[in-house]
Amino acid sequence: MSSNTSCxxxxxxxxxxxxxxxxxxxxxxxxxxxxxGGIKIPYPFGIGMGCYLEHSYEIECVNSYECSISYECSISYxx
Numbered sequence: 001m002s003s004n005t006s007c008x009x010x011x012x013x014x015x016x017x018x019x020x021x022x023x024x025x026x027x028x029x030x031x032x033x034x035x036x037g038g039i040k041i042p043y044p045f046g047i048g049m050g051c052y053l054e055h056s057y058e059i060e061c062v063n064s065y066e067c068s069i070s071y072e073c074s075i076s077y078x079x
C-alpha cells in the first residue's frame with residue numbers, strides 16, 4: 001500500500017470510530033434519566049439498570065445535600 005492510501009484508510013477508520021462513539025448515546029433506552037440535579041449524565045455512565053455500559057459506570061442519583069467541615073460536598077437527587 002502506498003503511504004497516501006494508508007493515510008486515507010487511517011483517516012476513514014478514525015472518522016468511523018468517532019461516528020460510533022457519537023451514536024452510543026442513541027443505544028441507551030429512552031426510559032433512562034439523562035440528568036441528575038441539572039447535570040447531564042452522558043453514556044457510558046447512566047442512572048438505573050440497563051442505562052450504563054457496565055456496573056462501574058452506574059451513577060446513583062439521590063436527592064440530598066451534605067457538606068462536611070472540610071468543604072467536601074455531595075449533591076445528588078433521587079427521582
